[in-house]
Amino acid sequence: MEIREMGLSDIQAVLPMYIAYYNDQEEGCWTEETAGKRIHQVLSMEGACSLILEEDGAVLGFAMGYFKQYDDILGYTLEEILIAKEHQHKGIGTFFLRELERMAKEKGASCVELQAVNDALHEAYYGKAGYHDAKNFVLKVKWFD
Secondary structure (H helix, E strand, O other), X not given: OEEEEOOHHHHXXXXXXXXXXXXXXXXXXXXXXXXXXXXXXXXXXXXXXXXXXEEOOEEEEEEEEEEEEOOOOEEEEEEEEEEOHHHOOOOHHHHHHHHHHHHHHHOOOOEEEEOOOOOHHHHHHHHHOOOXXXXXXXXXXXXXX
């Protein structure tokens, strides 16, 4: 397996995986247009640092995020991590997340932050990797009619 930095030129390669995963597994309604825009937004923002995981030229997964400066630390915000369905439950996601953490630390991050769906699957995956609910932050949202 090879891990390399992901760029804008990789969007078309990861788009089908992104749409299939979120539409099939999480009941999303992504289209090529909306998913392409979402991926482009993350990849093109200041501080962006995303990785792609490949084997023999095939994309197994990818992670998108960016470095965020605070007053006293640099954090890495993980926006998305995705392993193709046929490669899940084989330890690849755990390996990939560890490599992403290593990269973030090497580049000066003090932590990795993320938002996850509040369900047993995500709790098990991130809990096994040592992530826990932040006690000093809570996600707030205001929905418009």
